[in-house]
Amino acid sequence: MADTTLTTAAKLTIKDFQSDQDVRWCPGCGDYSILAQVQRVFPEFPHKKEDFVAVSGIGCSSRFPYYMDIYGLHGIHGRAMAIASGVKMTNPKLDVWVATGDGDGLSIGGNHMIHMLRRNMNIKVLLFNNQIYGLTKGQYSPTSQMGQITKSTPMGVIDPPFIPVSLALGAGATMVARAMDRDPKHLQDMVRRAEYHHGSAFVEIYQNCNVFNDGAFSLFTEKDTRDDHVVYLEHGKPLVFGKSGEKGIRLNGFTPEVVNIKEGSHSVNDLLVHNEQDSTLAFILANMIHNPDLPRPMGVFMALTRPTYEEMMQEQIARAKSKRGEGDLQKLLDGDETWVIQ
Amino acid sequence: MAKQLKTLEEVTIRFAGDSGDGMQLTGTQFTNTVAALGADLSTLPDYPAEIRAPAGTQYGVSGFQIKFGSVDIHTPGDQCDVLVAMNPAALVTNLKLLREGGMVIVNEDAFNDKNLKLAHLTSNPLEDGSLAKFQVNRVAINTLTAHVLEDMNLTTRMVDKTKNFFALGLMYWMYNRPIDQSVRFIKEKFGSKDADLVEANIRVLKAGYNFGDTTEVFTTRYDVKPAQLSPGRYRNIMGNVATALGLVAAARKANLQLFLGSYPITPASDILHELSKYKEYGVKTFQAEDEIAAICSAIGASYAGALAATTTSGPGLALKTEAMGLAVILELPLVIVDVQRGGPSTGLPTKTEQADLLQAVVGRNGEAPICVIAASTPADCFSTAYEAARLAVKFMTPVICLTDGYLGNGAEPWRIPQVSELQEIPVTFAKDPKTFQPYGRDEKTHARPWAIPGTPGLEHRIGGLEKANITGDISYDPDNHDFMIRERARKIDGIANDIPEQTVEGDPQGDLLVLGWGSTYGAIKSAVTEARGRGLSVSHAHLRYLHPFPRNLGAVLSRYKHVLIPEINNGQLIKLIRSQYLVPALGFNVIKGLPLRAEEIENRIDEILGGNNG
Numbered sequence: 001m002a003d004t005t006l007t008t009a010a011k012l013t014i015k016d017f018q019s020d021q022d023v024r025w026c027p028g029c030g031d032y033s034i035l036a037q038v039q040r041v042f043p044e045f046p047h048k049k050e051d052f053v054a055v056s057g058i059g060c061s062s063r064f065p066y067y068m069d070i071y072g073l074h075g076i077h078g079r080a081m082a083i084a085s086g087v088k089m090t091n092p093k094l095d096v097w098v099a100t101g102d103g104d105g106l107s108i109g110g111n112h113m114i115h116m117l118r119r120n121m122n123i124k125v126l127l128f129n130n131q132i133y134g135l136t137k138g139q140y141s142p143t144s145q146m147g148q149i150t151k152s153t154p155m156g157v158i159d160p161p162f163i164p165v166s167l168a169l170g171a172g173a174t175m176v177a178r179a180m181d182r183d184p185k186h187l188q189d190m191v192r193r194a195e196y197h198h199g200s201a202f203v204e205i206y207q208n209c210n211v212f213n214d215g216a217f218s219l220f221t222e223k224d225t226r227d228d229h230v231v232y233l234e235h236g237k238p239l240v241f242g243k244s245g246e247k248g249i250r251l252n253g254f255t256p257e258v259v260n261i262k263e264g265s266h267s268v269n270d271l272l273v274h275n276e277q278d279s280t281l282a283f284i285l286a287n288m289i290h291n292p293d294l295p296r297p298m299g300v301f302m303a304l305t306r307p308t309y310e311e312m313m314q315e316q317i318a319r320a321k322s323k324r325g326e327g328d329l330q331k332l333l334d335g336d337e338t339w340v341i342q
Numbered sequence: 343m344a345k346q347l348k349t350l351e352e353v354t355i356r357f358a359g360d361s362g363d364g365m366q367l368t369g370t371q372f373t374n375t376v377a378a379l380g381a382d383l384s385t386l387p388d389y390p391a392e393i394r395a396p397a398g399t400q401y402g403v404s405g406f407q408i409k410f411g412s413v414d415i416h417t418p419g420d421q422c423d424v425l426v427a428m429n430p431a432a433l434v435t436n437l438k439l440l441r442e443g444g445m446v447i448v449n450e451d452a453f454n455d456k457n458l459k460l461a462h463l464t465s466n467p468l469e470d471g472s473l474a475k476f477q478v479n480r481v482a483i484n485t486l487t488a489h490v491l492e493d494m495n496l497t498t499r500m501v502d503k504t505k506n507f508f509a510l511g512l513m514y515w516m517y518n519r520p521i522d523q524s525v526r527f528i529k530e531k532f533g534s535k536d537a538d539l540v541e542a543n544i545r546v547l548k549a550g551y552n553f554g555d556t557t558e559v560f561t562t563r564y565d566v567k568p569a570q571l572s573p574g575r576y577r578n579i580m581g582n583v584a585t586a587l588g589l590v591a592a593a594r595k596a597n598l599q600l601f602l603g604s605y606p607i608t609p610a611s612d613i614l615h616e617l618s619k620y621k622e623y624g625v626k627t628f629q630a631e632d633e634i635a636a637i638c639s640a641i642g643a644s645y646a647g648a649l650a651a652t653t654t655s656g657p658g659l660a661l662k663t664e665a666m667g668l669a670v671i672l673e674l675p676l677v678i679v680d681v682q683r684g685g686p687s688t689g690l691p692t693k694t695e696q697a698d699l700l701q702a703v704v705g706r707n708g709e710a711p712i713c714v715i716a717a718s719t720p721a722d723c724f725s726t727a728y729e730a731a732r733l734a735v736k737f738m739t740p741v742i743c744l745t746d747g748y749l750g751n752g753a754e755p756w757r758i759p760q761v762s763e764l765q766e767i768p769v770t771f772a773k774d775p776k777t778f779q780p781y782g783r784d785e786k787t788h789a790r791p792w793a794i795p796g797t798p799g800l801e802h803r804i805g806g807l808e809k810a811n812i813t814g815d816i817s818y819d820p821d822n823h824d825f826m827i828r829e830r831a832r833k834i835d836g837i838a839n840d841i842p843e844q845t846v847e848g849d850p851q852g853d854l855l856v857l858g859w860g861s862t863y864g865a866i867k868s869a870v871t872e873a874r875g876r877g878l879s880v881s882h883a884h885l886r887y888l889h890p891f892p893r894n895l896g897a898v899l900s901r902y903k904h905v906l907i908p909e910i911n912n913g914q915l916i917k918l919i920r921s922q923y924l925v926p927a928l929g930f931n932v933i934k935g936l937p938l939r940a941e942e943i944e945n946r947i948d949e950i951l952g953g954n955n956g
Contacts, residue, residue: 019803021815050798055642058806066803066816071795073645074805075638076668082603082635086642086650087795089626090601094646094795112638115631313626320621327623329594330761333587335577337378337523338758342573 012043017052019069030181030207031060034128035067037187038097042070045195047095054097055084057104060135061128061207064099078109081116084123092122092310095195102129102143106162110142114171117200119309124194124201127164132213150212164204165301166286169279174199175303176282178296180206182221186232186298193300199308220296233285233299238271241295248272249294256288258295276303345555346562347518352411353566354419355513358436359428360397361390361404364506369406370753371510375523376410377578377755380568383410384720384864386418386937387751391608391691398452398460400431407439412567416864418752420939424516426509428452428483431461437473445477447512449505451484479559483508490549491542500539504546511550518565521551574757581720581749582609584756585653585679586616588727590623593649596735596767601648602627603639605658608691609747610681613653633661637678641665644674645804647771647794649731651677656685656698659742663706666740668806670710670830673781673790675734675741679727682746682860684935693935694748696860697911702742703889703918709827711834713737714889716744718863721756723749726886732767737837738789744888746910748937749861775799780814787840788833790814835890844892848874848881851901853951857927859885859915861937862908868940873947880947888915896923904950906930908943 017039025031042052052070056062058077065072071094075083080098088096098105105113105127116123132150133139139152143164147156168176175197179190187205194201206217219229231241231249239249246262248271259266275281282302288294321327355372359365366387373385388405395402409419421441427433429452440446453468467473468480487505507524514521525544532539554560579587593600604614606629618627626648630636637652644650654662659680669676682698684690702714713733717726723745730743772778772791780802781790793800802814810817811825846855848870858866863884870882883898885891899905899919907916908930916929930946932938 021803048798050796050801052801053646053795065805070801072801072803072805073642073672074803074807075641076664076806079634079638079665082630082638083642083645085628085630085635086601086603086639086644086648087646088642089628089639090599090643090646090648090650091794091796111631112635115635317621317624317626321624324622327620329591329623332590332620332623333758333761334575335579335758337374338575338577339378339380340575341380341568341571 012049014039014043016049017042017068017070019067021066023067024063025060026211028210029060030130030209031064031128033181033184034126034187034205034207035064037184038126038191039068041188041191041195044192045095051094052097053087053094054099055080055087056099057109058135059101059104059133061099061101062104078104078107079112080104081109081112081123081125085116085119085121088121088123089310089313092314096123098123098125100125100127102127102131102141102164103133106142106164106167114167117168117202118172120172120174120199120306121310122199122308125203126191127202127204128207129164129204130207130209130213131161131216132209134209134212138212163286163289166283168202169282169286169302173202174306175201175300177202177300178204178206178298180217180221180298181208183298190300193303197303198305229295231295231297233274233297233301235274235276235300238268238273240268240271251284254284256284256294258293276300278302279304345560347565348562349565349567350411351413351566352409352415353424353517353564354407354409354422355424355426356405356407356422356436356439357426357509358403358405358432359506360432361392361402362394362397363404363428364503365404365406365428368506368510369408371524371527372513373408373753374578375514375519376408376517377576378523379519380571380576381410381412381566382415382569382571383408383578383754384415384418385753386748388936389692396460398429398431398457400435400461403432403435405432405436410566412569414569415754416867417937417940420941426513428506428509429461430457430463430467433467434461434463440476442475443477445479446473447479447481447509449483449509450480451482481512481553481559486549486553487546490545494538494542496538496542500542504542507543507547508550508553511547512554515551515554516560516563518563521547571755572757576755576757578753579721579724579756580612580751580753581717581723581745582612582681582751583616584721584723585717585727585743585745585750586613588724589617589649589651589677589731590620590625591724591761591764592728592731592767593625594623594761595764596649596731596769598647598649598735598769600625601640601643601650602653603630603636603643603650604628604653605630605633605636607633607655607658609683609750610653610655610658610679612750613679613681633658634665637662637665640676641669641672641674644669644676645672645794647792649675649677649735651679651731653679653681655681655683656701657688659698659701660705666712667706667708667710669740670706670712671806671809672804673738673830675738675792677727677730677734678740678742680742680744681750682744690935692747694746694861694937695910695933695935696746696862697914697933698744699859699888699911699914700917702744709831711831712889713739713741713834713837714744715741715886716860716888717749718860718884718886720749720752720754724756728764729886732765733837733840735767735769736789736840737787737833738792739834744860746861771797772800773797779812780804781809781812788829788836838890838893841887841892843894844883844885844898846881846883846898849879850881852879852881853902854878854880854904854906854947855899855902856880856882856906856908856943856947857885857899857915857919858882858908859888862910865938865940865943866908869943869947872940872944878947878951880951885915888918891922899923899925904928906946906950908938908946910938
């Protein structure tokens with residue numbers, strides 16, 4: 001139940017967003033971090049507490065709404081986007097968030113995902129990607145890696161995975177980002193960016209399932225490997241990475257490559273400078289995943305401003321009203337041709 | 343030569359031609375004009391699933407039947423009195439629907455070798471004697487149309503497109519109806535686009551009318567006086583439009599925003615088209631990416647406080663099944679309109695059927711009771727959609743509103759209600775954090791409170807996992823599950839106390855009760871009226887409420903020796919009636935994608951009652 005003593009004028013704190021429900025994720029699950037980061041940044045946002053809504057489908061990630069003390073709807077498998085869309089269209093003032101996973105959002109709910117993103121509803125999507133089905137206990141997901149041994153693929157996965165970021169870009173999302181459960185500060189930043197983006201925001205979050213797919217992202221999250229395997233994207237800044245910032249990404253034609261900027265052959269001036277408004281660049285960055293020699297980009301791949309669906313919907317209603325006046329129900333029932341029987 | 347004017351009580355006309363010939367438009371125009379002069383009427387559009395099947399073929403034939411009269415009209419007619427056939431295929435596919443001695447008006451220009459071959463005819467029916475039982479009138483519609491347009495420099499294609507208005511004009515003449523309404527229509531439809539098209543269509547319409555007046559072929563015209571409908575203001579209305587209006591009216595009366603999440607599907611799409619026009623009424627329509635998204639968006643909208651609806655047909659209802667279960671456990675108001683069509687699978691998309699009843703009543707996983715109601719005539723779609731919305735918000739439940747292709751596309755006169763006479767739909771959102779319990783219940787209705795996002799202090803979570811009684815928290819407790827299943831069923835069963843008792847047309851007891859539901863109303867009413875006229879002890883009860891049934895239904899059924907249940911399915915209501923009331927009801931089932939015919943129902947009545955001696 002809601003904390004009924006809260007007044008909306010009071011400054012919100014992390015406690016205001018923690019529900020009284022026991023969190024039932026497995027101990028050590030990456031979901032705990034995601035929940036904590038969201039609860040940490042939500043109080044900053046310019047909304048009254050009652051205007052936050054979390055919608056989810058089915059899966060471990062989709063238990064998220066139960067643990068947030070805001071309005072929440074735990075829907076059915078894959079359909080969170082559609083439910084959230086209905087909420088947003090009905091009341092565009094609400095701050096609508098969707099928690100989903102790689103199975104819920106990209107497999108059974110893939111269709112709703114791409115269409116919500118292309119419509120650019122002002123809905124924020126947190127996609128917990130653990131590259132496995134957790135709640136059904138360990139089958140492969142549409143982001144599982146080729147060859148991965150799972151309960152349903154004893155000889156290895158034979159379907160190539162989706163790259164969620166590429167999929168979202170291809171669907172026409174206006175903001176696409178990637179973050180990790182194990183990098184809380186950066187994850188908080190990405191949640192903030194999603195909040196302040198005007199339009200649909202898609203944040204893929206690498207999330208460790210320590211029971212069924214432990215260490216799937218350790219290359220990017222562990223201290224000894226992450227500096228060489230992660231590059232953080234920042235708008236207007238060159239792509240630099242490595243333990244001492246000695247490496248960078250240069251574009252050779254349309255192909256990104258790693259160069260060393262401390263050995264004299266290349267300088268920071270040769271490096272690719274990130275531009276969030278460049279949708280072509282966003283695809284190039286998303287495709288870096290195919291080359292194992294390249295670091296994994298984290299951050300905002302692209303952020304564009306387009307009118308949102310619900311704004312255009314409201315605009316059409318306003319235009320119809322200004323042209324034809326507020327609808328008169330009796331006139332509508334009467335129609336154009338009537339006759340009277342005495 | 344002076345023409346004779348004969349007055350008729352009722353007449354049935356069928357227009358038939360290629361899908362591209364504009365037969366639906368012709369029929370609709372004729373209907374609107376007939377309606378505006380105050381006749382009672384009923385229509386049956388009968389068209390193929392293909393948009394433009396190859397011209398001249400039998401499977402490309404599109405038909406439109408209208409019965410109108412100065413007496414009560416309940417059906418579009420079992421058989422027609424007049425068949426207007428624009429080509430050989432239209433003639434041969436529709437001839438069986440023409441009564442013996444009826445009139446055929448054929449476009450004789452279309453009876454060439456090519457069209458005869460396309461219609462798979464080895465000889466010309468105009469010449470081989472196969473029309474001997476009918477009055478045949480041959481009109482060279484192509485030639486006459488081309489003649490009146492010859493100075494206009496139009497393409498052959500454009501000339502060809504106007505010929506349906508010749509047939510329309512001729513029928514206006516024959517049935518003594520003015521052409522004004524159609525002239526206005528032509529100006530409105532083509533006026534902004536093409537002045538030539540306006541001119542051409544009006545010329546052809548007038549030419550058809552004048553042809554009737556001047557030709558020697560026709561010696562008689564007919565008049566049909568206005569019907570004695572109850573006093574009031576009337577309009578002609580199609581079922582799908584009536585459904586749309588019912589939803590808008592309910593939203594207004596409930597003071598809620600109307601949200602429609604829908605996905606195009608024949609024959610339900612017109613409801614989406616219609617509602618998408620009503621933006622100045624604040625109606626929000628969302629064409630979703632699929633049927634599932636359509637209902638899920640409506641569930642989201644309902645959660646956020648809209649009067650939410652989703653419209654579909656059988657295959658779409660199947661896709662929405664899981665989400666309906668979600669709406670059941672969330673206990674949110676939702677109107678689901680199913681404009682039934684022939685199944686299974688894609689089935690007969692443009693034809694009518696009543697075969698989704700069991701799907702609606704029981705077709706979900708788990709124990710997921712839903713209120714189900716059905717419209718009985720095109721105009722009744724208004725009241726039924728309105729009632730579905732009223733029940734949905736009052737009982738916080740999804741309600742399935744069944745119509746069908748015949749009702750959705752059919753039309754009849756509708757006495758327009760005054761907004762003030764519509765039943766009130768009071769809605770109260772939960773506001774008080776001190777007393778709010780997500781699954782606390784209203785003592786009388788058992789409905790839980792509707793608490794919408796944006797309400798301070800009521801932040802709560804709902805979802806598809808079993809709810810704990812009162813708190814709505816997740817609960818796996820066995821006793822709670824058992825309780826909640828019964829509680830949800832109790833709530834729906836309790837609707838029986840809110841709805842009217844079942845009424846009977848005819849005697850309150852007797853030898854036979856014909857029990858129907860949905861679009862068979864007109865056919866059953868006609869059949870029962872005829873049989874009663876012959877002295878048989880037979881009455882008619884027509885169900886609007888299919889789940890739960892009216893509280894007195896068992897008592898009603900028990901007062902008759904026999905119960906007959908005619909349905910356009912393989913026996914669905916009969917299963918529900920037999921299992922709930924243990925009544926040995928008899929069935930009558932014709933599943934041809936067409937409305938039941940009054941005559942065949944009457945024959946079945948005779949069979950049961952053993953002829954005239956009851």
